[in-house]
Amino acid sequence: MSHRTSTWTRFEFVRRYPFDLAAVSIGAVFAYLVVTSFASESTLRLAVTFPLALFLPGYALVSILFPAGERDARETASTAAESRPRGIDATERAGLAFVLSLAIAPLVVLLLPLVGLSLTATSIAAALVVVTVVTAQVGVLRRLRTPAGERFSVSPIASLGSLGRGDTALATASSILLVLAVGTAVSALFVAFLLPASAGGFTELALYSEDEDGEIVAGELPSEVESGESIPLTITIENQEGSDQEYTAIVQEQRLEDGEVVDRAELRRIEASVSDGATGTGERSVTPTAESGETVRISVLLYEGEPPASPTNENADEETHFWVTVTGE
Structure with missing residues (x-):
């Protein structure tokens, strides 16, 4: 009972x-x-x-x-x-x-x-x-x-x-x-x-380099590099899109005349998976192929997923760049 x-x-x-x-x-x-x-x-x-x-x-x-x-x-x-x-x-x-x-x-x-x-x-x-x-x-x-x-x-x-x-x-x-x-x-x-x-949140792309003390800093990328010398880069991708994302970053060397790109060469292609709310960081190096005395633009073009057949600064989801002059023989 x-x-x-x-x-x-x-x-x-x-x-x-x-x-x-x-x-x-x-x-x-x-x-x-x-x-x-x-x-x-x-x-x-x-x-x-x-x-x-x-x-x-x-x-x-x-x-x-x-x-x-x-x-x-x-x-x-x-x-x-x-x-x-x-x-x-x-x-x-x-x-x-x-x-x-x-x-x-x-x-x-x-x-x-x-x-x-x-x-x-x-x-x-x-x-x-x-x-x-x-x-x-x-x-x-x-x-x-x-x-x-x-x-x-x-x-x-x-x-x-x-x-x-x-x-x-x-x-x-x-x-x-x-x-x-x-x-x-x-x-x-x-x-x-x-x-x-x-509407999709946002993704933030940034470039960093190491100073003389080995610290990661912004705005310290070299403006000159000897022919054949590599430039070390630290690329960061912050994902605030609301979901995990697959990214492709393309590093291009671009030669410009009168503000227009007349020649471009792909130096590196990087694929990365970044979780929602996280920041992916990768250390890479690129070697300009320009001749001595030329000034070129090194652009990092970021795409969510697969990039187009002809990557440009205009069709990239995110873009950042710096200028460098090749010196020496």
């Missing part, structure tokens, strides 16, 4: 588990799986990012702050304060969820570097999911400890029925308009930050 009672108790807890908070937790986990499984330009990834950043964390926090439902209009303020915790309706919860989420997301971004984590789409999504799920479970406990007749519950049919009742209809309509206005403003702000990242 005790075994049956224990089993029934467990099922009773599942039956009483708030549907809205279960949906919030499951939705957050689903959003994380989409963010980490789809490319940054994916429409589905963009769609799930909105609720994960702008609604779910705030809604979970609201469930802790306001476990009770809306007070009955017949209750006086003093009676309600003595008999039950303060409650709000579903429309007010939605509005507060937007506002609180707008405060939670920046805090998560600020705290991640403090705990030694890099700011990537995966780390930010994971942090938001942890905050949402943990907060939602605390909200479940708060709500279940509220008397059954007073706790908040999701009832769409009852909410729709209240829309046609006099002052209630006017107040509800005003609350809905307020939520829509807040949601529109917050979404527009979020899109302004999100669209540059969803």
Whole structure:
């Protein structure tokens, strides 16, 4: 008999588990799986990012702050304060969820570097999911400890029925308009930050060299080199595209006349795999083939994936260069 009672108790807890908070937790986990499984330009990834950043964390926090439902209009303020915790309706919860989420997301971004984590789409999504799920479970406990007749519950049919009742209809309509206005403003702000990242992020290419002390520095590439002498280079590729990338770097020697390239020669071709959020570094050397007395441009042309048949500075995804004069015999 005790075994049956224990089993029934467990099922009773599942039956009483708030549907809205279960949906919030499951939705957050689903959003994380989409963010980490789809490319940054994916429409589905963009769609799930909105609720994960702008609604779910705030809604979970609201469930802790306001476990009770809306007070009955017949209750006086003093009676309600003595008999039950303060409650709000579903429309007010939605509005507060937007506002609180707008405060939670920046805090998560600020705290991640403090705990030694890099700011990537995966780390930010994971942090938001942890905050949402943990907060939602605390909200479940708060709500279940509220008397059954007073706790908040999701009832769409009852909410729709209240829309046609006099002052209630006017107040509800005003609350809905307020939520829509807040949601529109917050979404527009979020899109302004999100669209540059969803458009493909960025890749940064840089050239470095060693100084006399063996330190890697920028702007120290030689302007002159003897014929047949090699030039050591350190090439760095920073990948902030939102996903792992395959790159091809082509080092060209270019001879220019009147600002136009009249001759080009490929000195090296480098293939590199760089993880999202990482910086790949490679040390290479190139040997100009120009004749003594000629000044040539050494260009590094970077392509995502396979380069075109005729690589140029104009069709490269990223490009950097320096000038060198060949001296001696």
